[in-house]
Amino acid sequence: VPDSRSGVSPFKGLPAFEEADAARFFGRKALTARLLDHLHESRFLAVVGASGSGKSSVVRAGLIPAVRAQRNRPVHLITPTAQPLEALATTLTRHSESVTATATLIDDLRQDARSLHLYARKLLGDQPALLLVVDQFEELFTLCRDESEREAFVANLVTAVAPGTGGPIRAVITLRADFYNHCLAYPRLHALLEAQQRIVGPMSAEELRQAIELPAQRQGLAFEPGLVELLLREVGAAGGRLPEPGALPLLSHALLETWRRREGDKLTLAGYTAAGGVRGAIAQTADATYTSLPPDRQVIARNIFLRLTELGEGTQDTRRRAPLDELIPQGEGAGTSAAVLRLLADARLVTTDEDAAEVAHEALIREWPALRRWLDEDREALRLHRQLTEDAAAWEASGRDDSYLYRGARLEAAGEWAEAEVAPLK
Ligand SMILES: Nc1ncnc2c1ncn2[C@@H]1O[C@H](COP(=O)(O)OP(=O)(O)O)[C@@H](O)[C@H]1O
Numbered sequence: 103v104p105d106s107r108s109g110v111s112p113f114k115g116l117p118a119f120e121e122a123d124a125a126r127f128f129g130r131k132a133l134t135a136r137l138l139d140h141l142h143e144s145r146f147l148a149v150v151g152a153s154g155s156g157k158s159s160v161v162r163a164g165l166i167p168a169v170r171a172q173r174n175r176p177v178h179l180i181t182p183t184a185q186p187l188e189a190l191a192t193t194l195t196r197h198s199e200s201v202t203a204t205a206t207l208i209d210d211l212r213q214d215a216r217s218l219h220l221y222a223r224k225l226l227g228d229q230p231a232l233l234l235v236v237d238q239f240e241e242l243f244t245l246c247r248d249e250s251e252r253e254a255f256v257a258n259l260v261t262a263v264a265p266g267t268g269g270p271i272r273a274v275i276t277l278r279a280d281f282y283n284h285c286l287a288y289p290r291l292h293a294l295l296e297a298q299q300r301i302v303g304p305m306s307a308e309e310l311r312q313a314i315e316l317p318a319q320r321q322g323l324a325f326e327p328g329l330v331e332l333l334l335r336e337v338g339a340a341g342g343r344l345p346e347p348g349a350l351p352l353l354s355h356a357l358l359e360t361w362r363r364r365e366g367d368k369l370t371l372a373g374y375t376a377a378g379g380v381r382g383a384i385a386q387t388a389d390a391t392y393t394s395l396p397p398d399r400q401v402i403a404r405n406i407f408l409r410l411t412e413l414g415e416g417t418q419d420t421r422r423r424a425p426l427d428e429l430i431p432q433g434e435g436a437g438t439s440a441a442v443l444r445l446l447a448d449a450r451l452v453t454t455d456e457d458a459a460e461v462a463h464e465a466l467i468r469e470w471p472a473l474r475r476w477l478d479e480d481r482e483a484l485r486l487h488r489q490l491t492e493d494a495a496a497w498e499a500s501g502r503d504d505s506y507l508y509r510g511a512r513l514e515a516a517g518e519w520a521e522a523e524v525a526p527l528k
């Protein structure tokens with residue numbers, strides 16, 4: 103049993119590093135410098151790498167603070183979500199007094215690909231430039247279902263950074279390498295990617311050592327002799343080899359769990375082993391959290407994790423941000439669902455904000471056998487159910503227009519599971 107959940111951890115665990123974590127972010131000096139150099143020369147940068155390679159972290163906790171330190175320019179950071187134009191318009195109008203500004207900008211972006219460029223110019227006045235970061239660019243393909251919205255988003259982006267435009271926007275996107283080919287369907291994006299990308303590869307063994315040791319050192323914590331070498335070996339980075347792909351989130355989580363089992367100011371081999379090691383810590387945390395729940399709450403937890411997974415179509419499964427009102431249906435069970443979600447967030451398996459939640463990292467989807475089993479058992483039913491959820495949202499958005507909808511979608515809108523209810527009404 104971990105001795106403490108309290109105190110500020112030197113390690114981040116599953117979530118990506120944020121700008122506020124810059125002081126405990128180590129091991130990416132060289133990469134950050136390369137990204138910064140690229141942005142001096144160019145107004146577009148694609149940061150490409152595998153899931154879990156550290157793209158979000160190096161951009162948020164490395165590049166953004168470095169840009170701010172060099173020149174004080176406004177930064178707008180978004181993830182596309184299912185409504186990329188809304189995400190974009192919301193951040194750009196964040197200081198606007200007018201309540202209709204966001205809606206107007208969404209309409210403009212949809213209608214004219216120059217809108218992003220023009221709006222940024224107006225917004226900045228005589229300030230020279232603005233940094234727009236689109237993290238998890240692949241959500242344009244996994245979460246956004248509306249091809250015309252996706253096209254409008256891409257068109258605005260490529261127009262804003264086109265060499266001829268001379269505009270104030272510098273844009274950085276992070277992109278999962280396995281979604282690269284999705285981008286190639288958009289010729290101007292294709293051209294940008296071809297010329298303006300940097301790859302996030304594995305850290306060197308030396309960089310990994312820094313990422314392990316320096317955050318602890320900063321807080322006056324010491325590793326028991328041999329533990330750092332063991333960690334490096336377990337991520338495959340011993341003897342001059344590079345770590346295995348996908349090792350970073352496992353390492354990050356294992357370090358956090360080892361810290362929670364620390365003895366005084368010592369991070370111990372015993373603590374590391376009890377946490378399950380690099381390979382097992384995620385599954386162990388997830389299993390322990392899940393099995394600590396009574397059966398009725400286990401059902402809720404399982405449904406939450408399934409709703410937070412986007413089923414891959416010929417690609418790996420990815421995370422899915424779900425609105426809180428989907429995870430916590432109105433009515434009788436609302437309090438219980440909210441409590442389960444809070445527990446998952448406390449265990450740092452899930453991150454939540456005011457209106458949505460997501461798994462703390464895709465590594466959880468890959469590395470937790472129980473979740474994999476649930477996903478594989480029922481892929482078709484889940485796909486069907488996801489379709490119902492979307493139909494239900496569309497039905498609500500249409501003002502409950504009865505003409506086109508499946509009965510199942512209405513049950514879903516009412517907060518009930520509805521796999522069996524698939525007969526069209528008309
Ligand atoms: N420099 C670093 N030091 C330690 N852990 C890191 C570092 N960069 C990333 N991580 C951890 O690795 C995992 C993956 O990082 P993330 O930025 O989310 O990758 P991606 O965006 O490529 O999926 C997270 O758990 C994060 O905390």
Ligand SMILES: [Mg+2]
Nearest residue numbers: 118157158238
């Ligand atoms: Mg990321």
